[in-house]
Amino acid sequence: MPGDGDAKEGNAQQPVQHGSSQTGKPKSRVKSKDAATAVKRRCVSTACIACRKRKSKCDGNTPTCAACASVYHTPCIYDPNSDHRRKGVYKQDIDNLRNRNTTLQTLIQAILNYDEKDVPELVRQIRSCEDLEEVAESILAREKESDRAVTGGVSTDEDGGQSNSDVPQFESELSGKMSELMLEGSVKYVGGTSNLIFLPTELTLEESDTFLEQGEQVDDPITSWTNVTKNKELIGHLLTMYFTWHYAYFTTLSKKLFYRDFVTGRPSQYCSSLLVNAMLALGCHFSSWPAARRDPRNSATAGDHFFKEAKRLILENDEHEKSKLCTVQALAIMSVREAGCGREGSGWVYSGMSFRMAYDLGLNVDATGLTPNTHTDEEIDARRITFWGCFLFDK
Template identity: 60%
Template sequence: DDSTKRRCVSTACIACRKRKSKCDGNTPACAACASVYNTPCHYDISTDRRRKGVWKKDIDSEQTKNSTLQTLIEAILNYPEDDVATLVRDIRTCESLDDVAESIMQKEKETEEAEEEELAAFNAAASSSTPTFETQLSGRMGELQLTEGSTRYIGGTSHLIHLNVEGEQEDPYDMVSSAGASEGFASPSHEDPVTSWTRVTKDPELIMHLLNMYFTWHYTYFVTLSKALFYRDFFQGKPPSGRRPYCSPLLVNAMLALGCHFTSRQGGRENKEDSATAGDHFFKEAKRLIMENDEHETPRVTTVQAFALMSVREAGCGREAKGWVYSGMAFRMALDLGLNLDSGTLTTRQGSDLVDEEEDLRRITFWGCFLFDKCWSNYLGRLPQLPTGIVTVPKFDVFPSEDAEIWAAYTDSGFSQAHAQPSRVRAVSLQISRLCEISSDIMLSFYNPIDYERVKGKQAELKKLSEIYQRLEAWKRELPKELEPREGGLPSMLVMHMFFQLHFIHLFRPFLKYNESSSPLPSNVSPRKICTQAAATISKLLRLYKRSHGLRQICNIAVYIAHSACTIHLLNLPEKNARRDIIHGVKHLEEIAEGWLCARRTLCILSLLARKWRVDLPEEAATVLARTDAKFGPSYQESIQARPPNQQPQHHQHQPQPQHHQHQHQRLGPSHLAAAAAAAPQPLHHIAPSASGFPVAADFPANRPAAPSYSASASASTAAAAAAAAARRGSETTSLPPDSAAALGMARAQRRAASGPSDLFGGVDALLRESTDWWLRDQSQLAAGFDNWDMGECDAAAWAEGL
């Protein structure tokens, strides 16, 4: 019964404690004091050690005591020698140490306030007078400085920041701009302003036609300048000085060279009968201007823009080495100009902020370079040259008036209103810049050469993979509805979604080397299936682009994306969807190849891969590759011949081939067989750099080994046994050759040096040491491992969100 339970009393009254009698703890008076002894009853709460308040009071008291002692000791240690004796005397004669400590802290506070007032007065005097040597040396952020007619960024540690302190140079091009604005200055009356920017042609209609091509098909994705500012200076014509703030002959010729790749007019070709020379004459003029005017020596925003455009044009022509140099010049010049920094936090030597249009131009130019950098990084498989860690400049603004401007498809027949719609140039570009930031993290996390030799923990890889995957899903989730892919959508928008899907391939491709038992991923997440879904979506977007706009006019970045997707399709053959997508893929590349040379080389590489890995291509795809081999083969051979002598292909004597080799050549057709015979002796490590940036032969070699070749010393019975084994395999051309020496009748060491993918990885012995590498495993084992990783698109998202 609760009423009979003894009540626990924490504190007895003072009287009961003195009497040492039992106290019931009642208030206001206990029973003993009220009924028995008739004494006053009082309680002392502070004596109750079981109450939290008492302990808190004790802790506070101890902290105060410690603080007091610390203050006194520090004062004795830090006081001047003459004041220590006085302080010690105060401590000895005081009634409370707390009072002494409080007086010491009050004195220190008054001293600090006096120092702050003195420093503020000094700074006010320094700001109102001529800067002193000390104030200049104390700068950390640097400033924008006008040097030789160019605004450059000079950091705080550089001694160049003190150059030209006495007198500042005025930008002669700003003088031209202001003079032109006030006096209506234009190009000489005898010269058309449109034709004054180039010496290649004096046909104003051709120049405007090429500029329209550039701004319709290329600029909308690679936004790296202000279209309004460019045209404002362009239509004023070239001044005697040679350039204006937002337009220069170098920039115009770079634009015209790019515009030539979207037209079939003969005026866009250096050799009117050769489509491979599209834009070469304008590009040569741009290179002449660089050397003649020393454009690379003086940094300007227009020069940054021109170098960036020249770099992407060289990539489209399959000249990566030259394009890489131009991109590097553009990026280094952008950093020299301080485009990566927020100019709002910087100062200018003139003491005035940048005008709004110049500030916007700097931002749009840098983020355009940022996109070029990430495209080059993916294209060549190299780390970004412009890492996000050096970027403080905000993203550019979206101007409603500019994005509301109507975009209409422009071809050699003129403008078409079939899919006319708001251009949304900057809105799309902002979304692409967000993707570029994710792309930078993918390259740094999974393709960093520094990490190749490090042993990463599986959990660390999984955590980074999940983080980037969630960022990609968040990008898609937050995308405005008007920017979703649809029939007749903007070309830049469709290419943006292809670029988005490419990130999934790059993100999960490093995990293809794992099998189900060794993978750090959950059992329901299949890297191969995610890559396959991304490649299929890219193919679908390309078909959507073709139906909406045709593939004659498309950015050359689409070639790299299509090449990556086609490599996945080759991996998945002979699966039904892969057969469909590879047929569409080679047809799309054939159409794009009319304007871009890199697409021609991509087709040659895909054809070579199909032969090397003995892919059972669909008949339509084999026909297209045979046709393109015959049509574009010489350009690929030229890229082979342009290599250093030590990288020339090695030709071997003809060796007997098993019967299923001949069967494959017959299925590819006579012309394809001739091309295969010409290229067959070339080992894979002599393939020219692929249009996809990463060596395609090393991308997914698991399912595509070359059939074994035999040396001249192999016996007839051995060859017959191998032929019988090949006949039993029938059309299973995608399986790996058996490793058993008995089945082959020969040792693995007897195979030719270029007989399969092992050469790419240091030979068979090196591969055997890497027991977890998936390309060594038999196809049936590989299929068994991946078939169990069945998942839908929602499974990966649920997995990432659950981590």
């Protein structure tokens, strides 16, 4: 019968479909196992605290490892500092590096400080030795013996030790002489390699009367600063132009200290002929007065006559060789003026001279922390203003 045949065919087809569905599941399981075994367990340097306590394997997953999340259901916390097994090794490595660093520093300092005739022998010892620490120890022992020889004449107290009151304060004396040296009315800063640190203190703090020139009397203090003009009104006008239009944006000097010495006509570290002529040359660019120009009919010559006078003073008085606070300020102003006139190369020359002179004066050093501190509060303020002005000009 057709119906029976169809039923048989249907019954025959059902096992085939059923079998195919059963055989599909094991294949997926095999694939998942293969994928799991393909992923290697990664090495975990530090297990979580819970896995370390129960001594179980930790996969290092964050924020929670598989053991804490799925098996034990405990809080999972990672704390590398709590693993004390490696601290001993780390500490030993650090100590070894410190000892080696100390040894190398001792050897290098010895090579730098030894006399030329002793250096070859020291190098021979370093090359032929089995342990560098032994050479370093011998160097330190030699230095101690030399120190005893130097301090052999120092008086001792009742216990046989050295008296603190008689021991020379080498560190304080050396730091004071290394910090500052007063020459030609300006403080210079020298390093430990300079032989100037061996000058006596009373000489290093001596001011030069040739720079201050306080004994000279002038007829007209205002016009004594420049040879370009004797017109007091013009000088006052150009200074007003400078302080109005340029000083407010590029402050490089103390206006109060400048005017205090300007009206007296006496050169100081806050006012000089070079500085005044540089300021007048720059002030000419903000003035419409015909006298502000070298050629009254040519605006491109504004300030050229005062700038020429400033250059003459630099060459004739060797201003570039004498580091002074007012010279730093004048050179910075001259660099701005040259750059503003389109002569950038000349501007960089003057700015470079100004910056190097500023470092020679130690304007980059905080004067409040010096021992002994010979600067007044107004001088410290003027030094800070000048160094800040150099920074602005450099930008």
